[in-house]
Amino acid sequence: MPAWLNNPAVLLMLAGCVLPVLPYRARMVVLLGAPVAGLVWLWNIPMDTQTHMALLDYSLVPLRMDGLAFTFGVIFHIAAFISGLYMVHTRSRLEPAAALLYAGSAIGAVLAGDLITLFLFWEVTAIASALLLVIRGLRDAMIVARRYLLVQVGSGLLLMAGAAIHIEATGDVAFNHIGLDSPGGWLIFFAFGVKAAFPLLHNWLQDAYPAASATGTVVLSAFTTKMAIYALARGYAGTELLIPIGATMTLFPILYAMLENDLRRVLSYSLNVQLGFMVVGVGIGTQLAINGAAAHAVTHILYKALLFMAIGAVLRQTGHVRATELGGLARQMPWTTAFCVIGAASISAFPFMAGFVSKSLILSAVAHEHWPWTWIVLTAASAGALLYVGIKIPYFAFFAPNDQIRCKEPPRNMQIAMGLTAAACLLLGFFPTLLYSILPYPVDYQPYTFSHIVTQMQLLAFSALAFWLAWRAGLYPRPKRAVHLDSDWTYRWVLPRVGRVAERLYRAVIGKLGGGFGQLTALGMARLRLRYDGTGVMSRTWGTGWMVLWVAILLVVYLLAYY
Structure with missing residues (x-):
């Protein structure tokens, strides 16, 4: 069996992929059976087990079993089963599928033994959890889903940048203790901090969880933040x-x-x-x-x-x-x-x-x-x-x-x-x-x-x-019937007003200088058309002699610059 398949996380993710095409009863069997089978699989993996696979010049560890990974892997499987049981009554095809994909990717993240594998599962959790918001279909939920996905993907970008710096500087892809003094350590720290809802980085949580369905909120509450706690415990x-x-x-x-x-x-x-x-x-x-x-x-x-x-x-x-x-x-x-x-x-x-x-x-x-x-x-x-x-x-x-x-x-x-x-x-x-x-x-x-x-x-x-x-x-x-803002006032109140002020300034500047800008733009476009439109000098077919001459000139210039 390929190393990347020898992982209970893959079982849940594959179950989530096939679940939408199944009839209702089969969907429910898969929804409840996959976490149970995954937990039995996880429980029977010996401690200190590692699987390896090659990717370019790196040796990845898609599965690393130790005490910390075991604890989080067990509770994530249990949470997947409980949340699945809670949504058995739903006739939705997509919500249970997104829930299994989300749970599987979170389990994959806690079992990952290298930064590259961690990053891949990190991003899948962002997409799968955002689907739980999009599936609801309400306008407010769609707006929240866009903000949520922006934050979660931003966390992934920080993790990718920090991991790239760390791997380049150390040559080591292993996900072990990192620390703030390590190359890329601060970027990875903030990537984990976003998903752990550090102060001032937390409003995605209060935005997203109440916007999901009654069943979707239960799923959302279980995985992302605890996955970040695991990552902090592993790396910091x-x-x-x-x-x-x-x-x-x-x-x-x-x-x-x-x-x-x-x-x-x-x-x-x-x-x-x-x-x-x-x-x-x-x-x-x-x-x-x-x-x-x-x-x-x-x-x-x-x-x-x-x-x-x-x-x-x-x-x-x-x-x-x-x-x-x-x-x-x-x-x-x-x-x-x-x-x-x-x-x-x-x-x-x-x-x-x-x-x-x-x-x-x-x-x-x-x-x-x-x-x-x-x-x-x-x-x-x-x-x-x-x-x-x-x-x-x-x-x-x-x-x-x-x-x-x-x-x-x-x-x-x-x-x-x-x-x-x-x-x-x-x-x-x-x-x-x-x-x-x-x-x-x-x-x-x-x-x-x-x-x-x-x-x-x-x-x-x-x-x-x-x-x-x-x-x-x-x-x-x-x-009271009111909306209470904390640090989210920056994007709910400040940024819209700054944007409106900037728009008025732009329109005022364009209104005052519009004529001059228009003439300058027209002159520039005329010169571009002179050279690049269908009859322009750059669009003509040049003879072989001229082409050889220009190649020789460029070669001389290159040789002079080189020496």
Whole structure:
């Protein structure tokens, strides 16, 4: 078998390519069967396996299996299966195909052992994920898809340029630790940072995820950002610059999440916060911290998918996703309500929930390496999750007063997908060794100590009290029908106005100088026609003698210049 075919990622990508031509039942078998088969394949690949193939003068490694790749490969396959199950009811041919192609390319990226293979899969993820936006067909989604694709392809161009510089300078194509001091290191760092949604590079996330369909958003939430976390862990572990970047990521989106009316945008902002925990773990760079970042990527994919699935079910059944238009659904959608509460408890890091056992690893790593202010920031952000997600999402979607909406539970497949994901959040919370067993490094850690549990419960209790007091005092922001801009004001507000001013200046200059420009242009065109039109000197057929003469003249000029 060729080396590039000996990869479970190719299985999912091929399944995505053939899926649109199959009848409905066969499509669903492929949609669910490909991730299961890929996971079994991945699980049976021995550690430290590498496959090689030649490309020009380089030896590529399309598959490199180690602990870090295994962790992300496992959760990506599970995410592909869960999101596929969630969309079984859809009759679309293209959305499931794009989802499999997207998942397969993300798996290919985490299994890639060289920069060239990484770049190829990096670009396929950009195209496949943009398709999930285009498929919806709405005008707003198309506009968002163009912006999204521009950002994602820009990340790929940075990666390509950085990889080219790195390979040219070192002669090495291997994707191992790079660091900022390496040739091309900064370009590759920013390429990863774009997809990891670093501060000021993050607005594509809040733009794109709410613009996809209810099923497409679940797929989008799982792969791109976590693929970037993997790439940072592989190439920039221990880079201390990541620590303040990650700490900033955990704080600045909180206000926007509290202000936001669209609940899927709230979840998108909260996704940014959770990525900050992972980025800090990568910046710390110890085995405990890398384990924490990988563990939090696993649990985050699960509980964030669960929250997006719950809100997606609400959107499908009611047609609404804004907090000001929802409420009163707990009795009509009891199972969806319960699943949403489990997801909210997980992201808030309640003990015996998946988020608790992964955040504890990162916080312990930060404390062990003596970053006290970073520990305070992460602890505050962890407690704050209860304010802007843990309470806000379930309350406004399901418990706020509203007797105007009549609906029922979503299709059975959506309920099963949510149920399995909720069960996974509980299972990993009660039995953290299941999670710790697939992490990159051996884990000797106990999250359920008396101090951990008491400290976290105190933080959650104070957060709940703060929410209640702020709500009663009118200090907690009430959802409003408004668009809240953060750094995206640069292209939503500033750039359009700069463009309009530039257009007026251009028209004014042309109006004043138009006559002179017109005469100059006409003179230039006349001279060009004199030489190059059908009767011009450059269009004539020249005799052989003249051609030989000019060749001799050019040869003499070349010889003189050479010597």
